[in-house]
Amino acid sequence: MKTTKAPAGQRTRAVIYVRISQDRTGAHLGVDRQREDCEALAEHNGWDVVEVYVDNDISAYSGKKRPAYRQLLKDLSEGTATVVIAWHNDRLHRSPTELEEYIDISERHGVATHTVQAGHLDLSTPSGRMTARIHGAVARHESEHKAERVARARMQKAVAGEWGGGIRPFGWGVPTGEMKKVVDKETGEEVEIPVLDMNKAVPEEAAALLEGHEMLLRGQSLKSWVRWLADKGFTTARGNPIGHVEGRDMLMRPRNAGIAVYKGEEVGRGLWEPIASETQHRAVVAILKDPNRRTSPGSTPKWLGSLIYRCGIGTCTETTRVTKAGGSKRPGYRCLTNHGGARRADKVDEYVEDLIVERLSRPDAADLLLPGPDDLDVAALQKESEEIRRRLTDLAGLFGAGSITMPQFTEGSDTARAQLEGVNQQLARAATRDPLVALVGAPDVRKAWIGLDLEQQRGILRALLEVTILPARPGRMPDGSYFDYQAIETKWKR
Structure with missing residues (x-):
């Protein structure tokens, strides 16, 4: 399997596989460069490229399905080609399981693998397979290390209260006057959009969120607030009507009370001024999570005792x-x-x-x-809440610095969150109003x-x-x- 050039009069059938983990611009530049280098290697060796397989913006490490790679394996099993060309062996696989499957197919169907960067991978010999496995283990290590670095960076960003990206949440994002270029995913064209300061509240939307808090605390329903939003002409950040689900999500968002979140967990205070107080937020969340509430939007009752008597x-x-x-x-x-x-x-x-x-x-x-909230020391509860959050922040910082392991971080944060939940329930009681x-x-x-x-x-x-x-x-x-x-x-x- 070490032959790289076909005998005179016989052409070797080759296929090319290219992949890039992240295509931030949508321009396919990464895979295009890989393909050009692979085609140059095929031309140098006199091979006929019969197929090119492309997986764009898909990580081999993430575990997501790679349709082009699966098609490559199927075609190799059917004898489509005897040579596979890749820019580097880590483009083909970063999982030991995938590598073993690829080795098995290569052995059974006499397939040779050549890369632009790492040369020929001879999978027909024990030493060649060992080399491939070592390369795979190194690639796996790099992927895991990169994933951990990314997780730490995102954690630190959340702890710092910075916006993590995504769709602008209702109530937040004031234009700075600057513009930035992005690629439209539907058209592939480059467009300019305004840069938003996510630490500043949009006045009209902030007032609407605060009205939602007040309405629920007065004993009114979520549906009433959603109807109020429609009457005032409010829509989602994407310009869509605000329904029951969207309205509930808006009021449940910890960001409204200045609370930073990472992967759905509270990790500390954000860098922005809150729209609602923490006690208001806790009370509204408690109301919306109450299992005794009717959660189905349904039709609006028109009689005093409908579904109550x-x-x-x-x-x-x-x-x-x-x-x-x-x-x-x-x-x-x-x-x-x-x-x-x-x-x-x-x-x-x-x-x-x-x-x-x-x-x-x-x-x-x-x-x-x-009994009103007079029996509750709200200031002391808020101080305790801050102390628990500070512990969560410290734990996140230690994890981000690599001083503690993930199990240690998980155990410590689980304990702190359980204590925080108890404090939150007391704060919610302090803001709930007797109808x-x-x-x-x-x-x-x-x-x-x-x-x-x-x-x-x-x-x-x-x-x-x-x-x-x-x-x-x-x-x-x-x-x-x-x-x-x-x-x-x-x-x-x-």
Whole structure:
């Protein structure tokens, strides 16, 4: 297999394989240079190049599938060529497993490998295979070492609070007045885009994020904020409508509170001024992560007790919804399972509203309020939070400097994050507002109730009262009406 030139009158069939790990410009310059050098080697040796295989912007070390390389192996197994040309053997493989597969195919099908940089790889002899394996081990070491350096650099960048790149997050990125050139991935053309200062908040978007925090803390829903954003004409950084998922992600982002993140984990304070306070952020995250919240966007409820009032027929545990089912002319509350009859929605809501307004109009209404954050030392909690983050930052710095191993870093950071989670839960409690605050102490509770939007009213209902709709008695009631108020069972939660 050491012959590099074919006998007179016989041409050797060769194939070329080229690969580059990162093509930052999209111009294919790296693979084009490799191909030119490989074609020059083929011409020098008198070989006929019958195929060129190209894997652009794919790392052999990353483990991603290389379609052109897999096709090369398939074609070699079918006898397409007897010579493979590569710029360097590390272009072919950086994995010992891949190398062994390549050696096996080369031996079975009489394939010789030649490289521009490393010369002929004779895989037909034990010493040649040993040399190839040594080259592969060195290449693997280089790849692992490079990956570790990249990880350390990214970690240090995150700890320093610098922007890690990617799509501009809603709320951040003020144009600096400078422009930079990038390659459009769709057209391949070079275009200019503005340079953004990611440590500065976009005023209008920052105000919108803060409004989202305030709305959720007032007991309003995520859907309300998403609807508010649409009414104000806000879109994502890419110009798309902001939906339920996008809105949730925006409010959950630690960056809003000035918290730096690396691989989804908090690693310290960023270099930017936060939009929301940490206590606001923790409270909003706790609200959005609450498993008892309805996470399905669904349709917007239009009645006070829709999906809140419970069905009281037998042992049923379902909630009720408003419908005109059964030929009724008026909307009525009916069990989600559709068994039993419907109760007039306007009458039930009016009765429940009167109960709430009357109870919150009493002199002792303040006794219903939940304990406030007075029992929490927010300053001490924030100080503890900072100390834990500082430990995370120190651990990251030690790892970045190579002073501790990955297992040591993982163990230390896991412990610190568990402690931080406990502090975060306390901070979230400090910022969460009792929905009853909107009414307790108001000069005119009914007027204040009417001034609330439906979602705030529903939040008060959930916090204060449990309502069950029982089967109604037939006929005229003692008060002369046909509506059975006794079939509305109520239980105060506070």
